[in-house]
Amino acid sequence: MTTVSIIEDDPHFRAGLEVLIRNSKEFAVISSFSSAEDALPQIIKQVPDIAIVDIKLPGKSGVELIKELKHALPDLLCMVCSYYDSDDYVFNAIKNGASGYLLKDAQPQEIIDSLEELKRGGAPMNRYIAKKIISTFHEKIIVHHLAELTSRENEVLSLVAEGLLIKEISDQLSLSHYTVKSHLKNIYTKLHVRNKVEAINKLNDTRR
Template sequence: MISISIIEDNNFYRELLVRVLKEKHFLKIYGVYSSAEEAIQELPANAPDIAIVDIKLKLKSGIELIETVKPYLANTQFLMCSGFQNDENIFNALKAGASGYIMKGSTEEEIQNAIIELHNGGSPMSPYIARKVINLLHRKKTSDNNLGLSSRELEVLSLLSRGLLYKEISDQLNISANTVKNHCKNIYKRLHVQNKIEAINKFSNYNLQAYAS
């Protein structure tokens, strides 16, 4: 038996969801809320297995709802509900802690399947959103991710980012510690930074954030 709570401000769609989910014997409606504020009050004490959250709520958005309430609901999964396939907010909702979503135009069967998939440890989502998530993984290794650094400098920077000392890096690369030091100085110059950590950050920011948000 999967317990489900619904947070949806639109009366019509909320009732529709309730009706569709009541049909299935293995689903149990736990709580029904018409605003994020109401849900924030009630959810922590009444944790469902799955919370279906409309992404566009009145005062607070569904994303804010998840962010505030998630720390208290370790065992609840959030299923976002959006009107549009390619809503940018769906991606942000997934980042905030949602695990999947359904569209408002979905059929009864699709909604039920999404819930089952979610409960089985899957993440139902459209290919468009999936790509945005995947792009975070790729981190642009392909093209100009070197920031003007030479391959040797990238090598040194990579070892630096593991927390190795100059001596340890020089042993690994079979060069002198002075040379490592020298590479670092050049790296700092090119990245316009003053120390290891800033260099590492600049590097990983470039690799990660190009695709983020």
Template sequence: MKPCSISIVEDNLPLAEELQALFESQPDMQVLDAFASAEAALRALPARMPDVLVVDIRLPGMSGVELIATLKPRFRELPILVLTMYEESDLIFDALKAGASGYLLKRVAGEELCDAVRQIQRGGSPMSPSIARKVVDSFRAPTLPEPEGPRLSPREQEILGLLANGALYKEIAGDLGISLDTVRTHLRRIYEKLHVHTRTEAVVKFLGHKR
């Protein structure tokens, strides 16, 4: 099996080298590039597209969120994992709205980071526990009626909450005691109601209506 190729956008050189060494130590991973700025990444990525892009939020010049927002319209299938020390709610939701598929804090253990890369490549949305809690709590926060917002059933909201927490389809089916086909049916209806095409877009759009 071809190793998962990873590119890193991180301005802290010692950390970037540490991340590169970590990923290269995994038999199923290889590092294509390590960029010290978003601008450098933008210049090189079209010619050397990785399987997964790992991005910091605070960067010199263009921020990580701006980089994600610039890349996603052009490369919609590129999974982007945010790896940062910042856990403010605004930054989390800005990154997810821009198109990030996962959000991890830099204090995460090396093994967990590698597992997150594997998960995001499989279509998951890995998040550090404290980040996932903020996302899930957004579903529980009281909101005023929004006539123009999407109207999802309690089960659909439950499924979106599990998606936001990084669960895969088969895990959702097991947690809720329903079939995989039923999960897919719910997701198809969710996508139709929210006018989106991906799980990340669905989570972000619904959270945007609830904030």
């Protein structure tokens, strides 16, 4: 049976998690704590398979606890269960070793399903959190692609985004039509797009 420790300062939510997990067939709660300070030494003594950690705890935060637990117990699986869904909380938790992130409005079966997914080596996440991570990852890829453009290519792309035609760009930058078209071709290749509209959309994605 897969063992679980719970670190949650809300006594009602903690009790609810304990009942939910104890009523499951595959998981057993072996310890439960209201603070990181209480949890850390005890979890190191009696190591569970999974730790469910709240982000906002009295004293040390859940992120700090996850970081220390993963340092001491690299194989421990940590899953956040929190009300907080801001980028800072989500990405700091994952960066410091959380393998999953759920919000506290998750349905009971979703929590059990997430524990099962975690046990199988997955990374369970609330759908909203998953979209947030994918969106941020996508934006970083776009920024990386834009950074590959030369200064002249960036100039051309900015003018295209302003609605200028090739002839107008040629006149403004004192370039031949052929050179502007060549820059556009390079821009499309580097941004992995097929036309001006897609290139402009990628540029606008980084400005939102």
